[in-house]
Amino acid sequence: MRYDYHQFETRTPPELGGPGQAQDCYDVAIIGAGPVGLAAAIDLASHGIASVVLDDNNVVSVGSRAICWSKRTLEIFDRLGVGQRMLDKGVTWKVGRLFHGDDAVYSFDLLPEDGHKYPAFINLQQYYVEQYLVERAQQFPDLIDLRFRNKVADHTDHGEHVTLKVQADDGAYQLDTKYVLACDGAGSPTRRRMGLSFEGQTFEEHFLIIDVEMPESPFETETPERWFWFEPSFHPGQSALLHKQPDDIYRIDLQLGPGADPKVEATEEKVVPRLKAIVGDKPFTIDWMSVYKFRCAKLDRFVHGRVIFVGDSAHVVSPFGARGGNGGIQDVDNLCWKLASVLSGKASSTLLESYDAERLHGANENILNSSRATNFMTPKSPIEALFRNEVLRLARQDAFARRLINSGRLSVPCVLEGMALQTPGAGPVTSGTAAVDAPLADGWLLEKVQGQFTLIGFGDVALPVVDCARLGIAQQHSDYTCIEDPTGLALQRYGEGIAYLFRPDGHVAASFSHPSTEMVTRALRRAQGLSPEKEAAA
Amino acid sequence: MTEKQPLDGDAFYNALMEAHSGLSEAESHALNARLVLLLANEVGNLDVLTQILSCAGQD
Ligand SMILES: Cc1cc2nc3c(=O)[nH]c(=O)nc-3n(C[C@H](O)[C@H](O)[C@H](O)COP(=O)(O)OP(=O)(O)OC[C@H]3O[C@@H](n4cnc5c(N)ncnc54)[C@H](O)[C@@H]3O)c2cc1C
Numbered sequence: 022m023r024y025d026y027h028q029f030e031t032r033t034p035p036e037l038g039g040p041g042q043a044q045d046c047y048d049v050a051i052i053g054a055g056p057v058g059l060a061a062a063i064d065l066a067s068h069g070i071a072s073v074v075l076d077d078n079n080v081v082s083v084g085s086r087a088i089c090w091s092k093r094t095l096e097i098f099d100r101l102g103v104g105q106r107m108l109d110k111g112v113t114w115k116v117g118r119l120f121h122g123d124d125a126v127y128s129f130d131l132l133p134e135d136g137h138k139y140p141a142f143i144n145l146q147q148y149y150v151e152q153y154l155v156e157r158a159q160q161f162p163d164l165i166d167l168r169f170r171n172k173v174a175d176h177t178d179h180g181e182h183v184t185l186k187v188q189a190d191d192g193a194y195q196l197d198t199k200y201v202l203a204c205d206g207a208g209s210p211t212r213r214r215m216g217l218s219f220e221g222q223t224f225e226e227h228f229l230i231i232d233v234e235m236p237e238s239p240f241e242t243e244t245p246e247r248w249f250w251f252e253p254s255f256h257p258g259q260s261a262l263l264h265k266q267p268d269d270i271y272r273i274d275l276q277l278g279p280g281a282d283p284k285v286e287a288t289e290e291k292v293v294p295r296l297k298a299i300v301g302d303k304p305f306t307i308d309w310m311s312v313y314k315f316r317c318a319k320l321d322r323f324v325h326g327r328v329i330f331v332g333d334s335a336h337v338v339s340p341f342g343a344r345g346g347n348g349g350i351q352d353v354d355n356l357c358w359k360l361a362s363v364l365s366g367k368a369s370s371t372l373l374e375s376y377d378a379e380r381l382h383g384a385n386e387n388i389l390n391s392s393r394a395t396n397f398m399t400p401k402s403p404i405e406a407l408f409r410n411e412v413l414r415l416a417r418q419d420a421f422a423r424r425l426i427n428s429g430r431l432s433v434p435c436v437l438e439g440m441a442l443q444t445p446g447a448g449p450v451t452s453g454t455a456a457v458d459a460p461l462a463d464g465w466l467l468e469k470v471q472g473q474f475t476l477i478g479f480g481d482v483a484l485p486v487v488d489c490a491r492l493g494i495a496q497q498h499s500d501y502t503c504i505e506d507p508t509g510l511a512l513q514r515y516g517e518g519i520a521y522l523f524r525p526d527g528h529v530a531a532s533f534s535h536p537s538t539e540m541v542t543r544a545l546r547r548a549q550g551l552s553p554e555k556e557a558a559a
Numbered sequence: 560m561t562e563k564q565p566l567d568g569d570a571f572y573n574a575l576m577e578a579h580s581g582l583s584e585a586e587s588h589a590l591n592a593r594l595v596l597l598l599a600n601e602v603g604n605l606d607v608l609t610q611i612l613s614c615a616g617q618d
Contacts, residue, residue, distance in 0.1 A: 396576065401580075402580075404584070404587040408575065412572075419614075424565075424568035425568045425571075425572050427572070
């Protein structure tokens with residue numbers, strides 16, 4: 022069943038609706054209603070911050086784009102109110118299987134343990150994700166002003182505010198805003214206008230990406246998996262990737278040799294026989310096909326005065342590893358609580374520097390992994406091809422060689438260890454790590470640790486009075502709420518008798534075996550980018 | 560072969576490919592030969608080397 026595209030409703034913007042309707046200066050204007058811009062609007066709204074979202078289009082993402090959403094993204098989307106809906110609709114998977122020629126080489130399990138609300142990955146077409154995000158955003162009519170077919174044509178940064186020039190169906194207008202989030206995608210017009218360099222590696226090979234609808238499964242296994250072939254007999258000398266999506270749609274990525282003509286390859290004539298070689302006689306129809314060339318590139322800085330780059334506008338990667346959209350959602354998670362703190366006067370604007378540092382670190386990690394995977398898939402010389410083939414051959418017996426095979430290192434949560442906001446701690450979950458989930462008597466741990474600064478005591482540790490939320494797990498205390506740990510997994514994962522301070526994005530800011538008000542306060546202030554001493558006015 | 564302490568496979572592979580980058584086929588052969596000899600010296604144990612030789616020689 023193909024996706025049924027609907028056009029979102031457009032309204033006359035208040036700036037064109039007559040005098041007195043528009044606001045003098047908005048807190049935040051978001052350019053782009055892709056997954057990143059939409060998630061940012063919802064995240065800001067969850068912190069009580071209003072935004073205007075401007076998109077040049079009025080439909081969700083068209084064609085073959087993101088399908089693999091990581092556990093961390095789902096956990097962030099849980100906080101934003103769409104995680105469960107995505108899980109219900111998506112295809113859950115965790116095993117990747119690798120083939121060389123027609124032989125299975127080995128398989129890997131991305132989440133070998135139980136006791137997590139969300140699986141390692143789901144596959145869900147980007148158009149569903151955007152639809153769910155739009156519908157969620159519409160539940161905040163007072164905080165999110167969604168403006169489709171409102172194209173940003175220009176901007177001027179005045180230091181204390183930014184003026185945007187917008188072109189809507191009803192005419193052109195201007196608006197002022199304290200901050201701009203440029204979520205305008207890989208080709209970011211904002212980035213181009215500012216003349217910022219966006220350097221990196223472009224891969225010469227073309228990839229043919231096909232979505233096919235097929236009622237019968239091509240997998241021989243019961244549960245859907247990620248299947249990757251090096252040099253399969255159905256596609257000699259190249260690589261191929263197969264994923265299941267909802268609605269009986271399958272994603273097939275075929276590497277094309279460097280000499281291939283993309284126009285010739287993306288024709289039914291060429292594609293149908295190849296698909297038949299993969300799926301046999303099972304009936305299928307082609308839903309979408311396109312040829313891509315990939316690159317890995319990023320900005321040197323994401324924060325430029327009052328203009329902040331988020332998602333693909335800040336960094337792009339080749340898709341092997343599913344680090345594009347998943348990286349962008351981690352940007353949102355990292356940025357929005359900070360921006361909300363700055364706008365509500367709780368933190369100074371220097372806190373935004375930590376977004377720059379932390380997410381540049383994330384982008385570097387994503388680019389490193391994505392480019393290595395793409396390099397492994399596309400040997401550039403006969404010697405590279407030779408090594409690749411011998412690795413694949415050795416991997417059949419040798420575990421060491423398996424680790425060298427790289428068909429994509431799939432997106433994992435970024436670790437912010439050792440960076441400025443984190444205080445090194447006593448617990449087994451290192452400061453900077455994203456919360457590790459565990460089941461509780463009442464829901465899941467990840468539902469308790471996100472959204473605001475929270476101090477959580479695991480087992481026998483009393484929590485001091487501090488200026489943030491508190492929760493006890495597997496302990497009794499009358500000052501604050503305590504929850505049971507019926508499976509013992511929370512204590513097993515976090516250690517007995519340790520208190521953790523979580524940031525609003527669920528990353529561990531600090532941990533303590535003997536927390537005092539003073540120690541926790543110091544860590545809390547550090548995590549908000551404040552000086553260690555409390556100022557008299559604060 | 561039994562596995563020893565884990566190696567950062569991706570970083571190693573990347574460094575190996577970089578070492579070969581821009582070399583002619585003959586130069587790559589020579590580099591590989593030198594690598595084998597240096598690594599043999601690192602291993603420093605004839606029994607282990609004999610075992611590796613037979614392992615690599617298998618088809
Ligand atoms: C083939 C393929 C497969 C992929 N697979 C995955 C995957 O499995 N997992 C994953 O995580 N990622 C994947 N990605 C990457 C993912 O699609 C992107 O990272 C993601 O779409 C980035 O979201 P974004 O919101 O930053 O940008 P976009 O989705 O590009 O959204 C940008 C928005 O800005 C709007 N815009 C642009 N200019 C203006 C303007 N001047 N005024 C107003 N609006 C404007 C655009 O219309 C658009 O709506 C894949 C990408 C490709 C191409």
